[in-house]
Amino acid sequence: MASCIRLEHLSKSFGSTLAVNDFSLEIEQGEVFGLLGPNGAGKSTTFYMMCGLLRPTSGRISIFGKDLHTNFLEISARMGVLVERPSFYDYLTVAKNLRLFAKLAEKEVTIDRTLDLVGMLHVSDQKVGTLSTGMRQRLGLALAFLTEPELLILDEPANGLDVEQTQEVVRLLRRLADGANVTIVLSSHMMEEVEALCDRIAIMNEGRLVTCEETEALISYDKTRLEVLMDTPETAARRLVQEDWVQSVEVKRGRLLVHLHEPNPHQLNTFLIGAGYQMSGIIPRRRTLQEFFLKALNK
Amino acid sequence: MIRRILNAYSIEWTKQSRQMFTFVGPAFVVLLVLLTPLQYPLHHDAANDYGFIAYALPMSLNFFGFLMLLVYSASLVATELSTGTIRTLLVRPLRRSEFLAAKMLIGMTYALMLSFAASATVWALAFFLGDLNGIEYGGELIYSNEEMLQTFLIAMLLNLLTQFAGVAWGLLFSTLTRSAATAIGLAVGSWLLLDFLKHPLNIAPFLFSSYLEQTWTVFADRCAAFETSFFPDAYYGIAASTGAAVVCFSLALFVLARRNLGS
Numbered sequence: 001m002a003s004c005i006r007l008e009h010l011s012k013s014f015g016s017t018l019a020v021n022d023f024s025l026e027i028e029q030g031e032v033f034g035l036l037g038p039n040g041a042g043k044s045t046t047f048y049m050m051c052g053l054l055r056p057t058s059g060r061i062s063i064f065g066k067d068l069h070t071n072f073l074e075i076s077a078r079m080g081v082l083v084e085r086p087s088f089y090d091y092l093t094v095a096k097n098l099r100l101f102a103k104l105a106e107k108e109v110t111i112d113r114t115l116d117l118v119g120m121l122h123v124s125d126q127k128v129g130t131l132s133t134g135m136r137q138r139l140g141l142a143l144a145f146l147t148e149p150e151l152l153i154l155d156e157p158a159n160g161l162d163v164e165q166t167q168e169v170v171r172l173l174r175r176l177a178d179g180a181n182v183t184i185v186l187s188s189h190m191m192e193e194v195e196a197l198c199d200r201i202a203i204m205n206e207g208r209l210v211t212c213e214e215t216e217a218l219i220s221y222d223k224t225r226l227e228v229l230m231d232t233p234e235t236a237a238r239r240l241v242q243e244d245w246v247q248s249v250e251v252k253r254g255r256l257l258v259h260l261h262e263p264n265p266h267q268l269n270t271f272l273i274g275a276g277y278q279m280s281g282i283i284p285r286r287r288t289l290q291e292f293f294l295k296a297l298n299k
Numbered sequence: 300m301i302r303r304i305l306n307a308y309s310i311e312w313t314k315q316s317r318q319m320f321t322f323v324g325p326a327f328v329v330l331l332v333l334l335t336p337l338q339y340p341l342h343h344d345a346a347n348d349y350g351f352i353a354y355a356l357p358m359s360l361n362f363f364g365f366l367m368l369l370v371y372s373a374s375l376v377a378t379e380l381s382t383g384t385i386r387t388l389l390v391r392p393l394r395r396s397e398f399l400a401a402k403m404l405i406g407m408t409y410a411l412m413l414s415f416a417a418s419a420t421v422w423a424l425a426f427f428l429g430d431l432n433g434i435e436y437g438g439e440l441i442y443s444n445e446e447m448l449q450t451f452l453i454a455m456l457l458n459l460l461t462q463f464a465g466v467a468w469g470l471l472f473s474t475l476t477r478s479a480a481t482a483i484g485l486a487v488g489s490w491l492l493l494d495f496l497k498h499p500l501n502i503a504p505f506l507f508s509s510y511l512e513q514t515w516t517v518f519a520d521r522c523a524a525f526e527t528s529f530f531p532d533a534y535y536g537i538a539a540s541t542g543a544a545v546v547c548f549s550l551a552l553f554v555l556a557r558r559n560l561g562s
Contacts, residue, residue, distance in 0.1 A: 014559070044561065045561060048560070048561035051390045052389070052390065053386055053389060053390060053560040053561055054559060054560065054561040072392075072394070073303075073392045073393075073394070074392075076390060076391060076392045076393075077391075077392040081390040083383075083386050083387070083390065085383065086383075086387060087382050087383035087384045087386065087387055088384065088387065089314055089384060090382075091317055091318060092313075092314070092317060096313075100310045100313060100314070101310075101387065101388070101391060103306045103309060103310055104303070104306055104307065104310070104388070104391040104392055104393050105391060105392065106302075106306070106392070143387070
């Protein structure tokens with residue numbers, strides 16, 4: 001697959017503060033890529049450099065195989081950007097704002113269709129100053145989608161959206177990625193949203209890349225944390241807690257949760273059968289992205 | 300590049316034309332001109348009222364008009380910086396230099412609006428409430444109406460050039476800070492300070508704002524039937540204004556190009 005974005009040894013410092021430190025990354029065409037990190041990790045700085053608002057102190061950014069700095073006009077015409085807390089002209093209507101920004105793209109755009117896409121057609125004649133935070137965020141998304149870009153760079157796309165709206169956005173982005181082969185790069189604090197949407201995830205901390213993995217690999221099953229489906233979890237728990245290969249045992253809402261030192265469900269199965277317990281199954285617990293995230297940051 | 304600047308200018312025009320503030324300046328200079336007859340009466344008789352034009356126009360444009368122009372141009376970029384709309388604009392296919400050029404153009408348009416509003420009002424007042432019969436001295440026609448109109452237009456063009464330098468001056472301060480109020484304070488304050496110090500420091504000939512008044516001097520002299528010429532002073536005015544406009548715009552571009560728009 002062709003590379004869409006290539007960041008090579010990217011660094012950005014503000015005075016003596018190094019916000020991004022030797023950050024390298026490659027994002028493929030059609031990929032949905034998530035950039036995670038705690039506040040101050042350098043995500044937004046990286047995003048701002050990718051959309052040309054900040055110039056790196058050192059390193060190189062290539063988008064669509066071309067250097068961003070020297071080909072900014074050509075590249076920016078092919079990408080849609082949502083910056084954190086998007087700003088508009090409050091005294092103009094929603095449609096007028098979109099029409100204004102569309103002028104710079106020099107492309108035929110259908111305002112109504114884009115507004116319909118983000119569920120804002122009914123407020124197209126309303127002044128932006130009267131919109132709620134969630135609505136403004138959706139308008140930011142509409143602006144990013146407006147020119148049907150090949151690349152979407154979305155900084156915190158679910159900011160200010162409620163659960164239902166977030167789900168809508170996730171579905172919409174997935175549809176764009178699958179149907180129109182749009183490359184999407186996003187950052188978010190909402191792990192579920194990232195987990196549901198992204199093909200690959202990178203974690204940043206203190207300006208550096210901590211890890212970059214396929215989402216499936218990150219949230220794979222954890223075979224040291226097992227849930228045992230059985231009728232007598234309390235008695236089994238009392239037996240298991242005495243075993244040295246068991247790290248901890250817990251009974252939660254009638255379910256036996258066993259944490260092993262080693263990923264060996266077979267040993268647990270043999271032990272429980274040998275002890276005469278009746279089980280209907282042993283299920284390895286799915287590791288959440290949040291757990292992986294915290295582990296990657298050593299928290 | 301020209302197309303992108305014109306697109307950005309068209310955006311600016313749409314935005315500015317929907318803001319009340321844009322029309323406050325022209326309304327203000329029109330009001331000043333309308334109030335001028337209280338100070339300098341017009342008389343509908345054989346007397347000539349070119350003197351009224353020579354009095355009212357510099358009075359409304361050179362201080363109050365120029366002040367409004369500085370306020371307007373100093374807020375152009377600073378407002379976009381403080382609201383964050385500059386980021387929404389500059390992630391699109393538009394260079395920072397093109398964005399600034401569009402701002403310069405809208406500032407120049409505002410200068411034209413101010414000048415047109417003041418000129419149209421002053422000429423209308425002189426035409427309808429006074430008399431414009433050419434400039435005579437001892438029964439001899441020294442300057443015809445056509446010659447006076449020509450003189451007026453040259454004075455206005457030279458004045459506009461100085462005002463354009465004022466736009467670049469305001470824009471420079473507008474790129475320096477995210478606060479429109481601070482930018483306005485700096486632009487107006489520095490102008491007043493330089494104007495105050497220009498004679499003690501002997502920098503008046505090099506200062507573009509010195510030529511705001513100068514451009515109208517020839518028109519005023521001709522109203523009094525003196526034979527005067529715009530030149531060579533106009534050359535100095537053109538050089539000082541063009542130089543100031545180029546230097547201020549280049550500095551504004553330098554500042555904006557290096558500005559962190561990330562947060």
